[in-house]
Amino acid sequence: MARKSFKCTVCEAEFLSGNWFGCCENIALKHNVAPKTFYSESAQNVQCLIKPQYGTNPQTGVSWSTPGKQQRFFNGQYTTTDPEEQEKLEQVLAGGGLITYEKYIDLKTTAEQKAARAMAETKEANRLLAEAKDELARKQAELEKLRESVPAEVAPLAPDAPVPSLASKRRTQPSV
């Protein structure tokens, strides 16, 4: 496989994949490239893809080191100008460990749509609940009204009591 060629945005040198260092002729300085954003479905740290590196400048004998680098995805996104990271993240992407921008937008939209739908459903459920409560309150009011009117009409009578309505009606009727 041919090594990929990069162009440094700092020193403008063209360099091949693997020749990450040597920016501005400094053996310990890494080249930089145009920023590239990667997308993750889980929005987790992918992993530590760049291991610490150590070396010695053959001319001066001075040793150098670079720290390892972890890719911290924020909100499922990670942008880097490090060509080595870009290359490794491309490999992760190709292996299915990351997702494309299109897929990312698609998932995000789907998530937003789902949230909107859930919100609408909750509103509808609350509306139905409010309606049911109104209905219940109305029924209770009707029942209350009925309860108030019942005792006057069918008050329980004492066992020996004469039937007042009939008796009084008879009494008030003129005798023939």
Ligand SMILES: [Zn+2]
């Ligand atoms: Zn450079």
